[in-house]
Amino acid sequence: MRVLAAMSGGVDSAVAAARAVEAGHDVVGVHLALNRMPGTLRTGSRGCCTIEDSNDAWRACDRLGIPFYVWDFSERFKADVVDDFVAEYAAGRTPNPCMRCNERIKFAALLEKALALGFDAVCTGHYAKILRDADGNPELHRAADWAKDQSYVLGVLTGEQLEHCLFPLADTPSKAEVRAEAERRGLSVAKKPDSHDICFISDGDTRGWLAERIGMQPGDILDETGAKVGEHGGANAFTVGQRKGLRLGRPAPDGRPRFVLEVRPKDNTVVVGPERLLAVGEIRGIRVSWAGRPPAEATRTEGTAFGAEFPCHVQVRAHGDALPARARLERGAGGEGASDDVLVVTLETPLRGVAPGQTLVLYQGTRVLGQATIDTARSLERESA
The missing domain is CATH 2.40.30.10 (Translation factors)
Known part of the structure; x- marks a missing residue:
């Protein structure tokens, strides 16, 4: 089977590709260039898709003896993930960019291109499992290691897409085993830390990043009765359930913390209240x-x-x-x-x-x-x- 291995530059995708090669598949590695500023390096374990990650992906493919390519998906990523993220926050909603990336980039744009080039499947380092029902239809299931299970972020996949997905880490009992295997295989990413947070906000300051892209204006913070209890610098930077950063000038009658209950972008208002109302x-x-x-x-x-x-x-x-x-x-x-x-x-x-x-x-x-x-x-x- 001809397999296109999506190489993020991390240990999971490297080991997944190695297992695909070991299984006898004809494997080609590809790293997706999603960042429009490729010179930006990782800070600690924040972010992904940097030039550092591209180099790590190349070294892994070189070690495995498989071809390696970089595909520029930055335009698609900006339109389908970054711009969507901004638009959702502007509308007072809380988006999940990883879901959009899986849906529109890794398992839509990438898979579509892979199939057009004659590949049979796309291989990734996600912790999830594909099984078949009695009629042979594909089903998405949790991975063996529930602590690392990533089936949630793959929930956007359709049955047709699952037909062309390969998740070699599905039955791996722990991430520690993946790292140990990477070390045995001589992969330089064996001890590389996991990435976290939103990949296109490398410093982790989501509020500051949004403030540069959304015309935020000061407004009122109201309690659940409609009484003004404070002011904010922009309603779009808040999310339901948030507790920190409210800076309220008027404490709750019972002295307990308040939480964001609602974001109203149309009138630039944030509503807060007791935890039980969440x-x-x-x-x-x-x-x-x-x-x-x-x-x-x-x-x-x-x-x-x-x-x-x-x-x-x-x-x-x-x-x-x-x-x-x-x-x-x-x-x-x-x-x-x-x-x-x-x-x-x-x-x-x-x-x-x-x-x-x-x-x-x-x-x-x-x-x-x-x-x-x-x-x-x-x-x-x-x-x-």
Whole structure:
């Protein structure tokens, strides 16, 4: 099988490529140039996609004896990830750029180009697993090492994309084993620290970065009753659930901390309140997609009640817990398969700090069912107050 190995410059992608070679595949390595300032070097373990990472990817491919290329996807990355990130914050939502990158760059633009060039699959160092159902359809599942599991950020993949994905680290019991294997193979990235934070904000100052790109103006901070309790320098820099950086001039009556409950970009207002009002019982998601065959309740099949609730677990953060819930699909005005379908998730236990713009991913057992972008999250206590 002809395999294109996406080489980030980290230890996971290097070992994944090595395993693909060892499995007998015809492997070619490619590093995606996403940063428009390639001279920018990593600071500690922040960021990725730098010239340092490109060099590390090249050294890994040289060690493995496979061809290496750099593909410039910076224009696509800016339009589909960076500009989307800015637009979402400008609209008062909290986006997940890693989800958008996986969806639109690594498993859309990259996979599309790979297939056009005659490759059979794209190999990455993600910790996730692809299994087949009784009819041979691909399913996305959690990796063996749940502590490193990355199935959440891959929840945007479709069944068609899963047909052409290869995740060699799926059954690896720990990251320590990956590093030990890299050292045995003589890969120079064996001890390289993991990258974290948003790759295109290398210093980690998201608020400062956004302030340069969004016309932020000072405004009011209100409590849950509508009373002014402070001022802010720009509502777009806040996110639901935030506690730090509020700098309120008026303490809560009970003396307890306040949290951001709502961001209103239209009137440049931030609403804060007690922690208990962050708990939501229902989440509504848009831009729904299924990671393989959708649940029967989400398809129009004979003998199945479309729109009926089905049991699942829902996860709204990459490293968050998956909580028991029930979900149902509301058909949009565009009809079956329309992009305006709405996924309604009812939680068995309230979940705190759910922000519009985040991604919800549904699971049944270890299997990823699909995902949606959170449009609204209902706090039942706040609504009844």
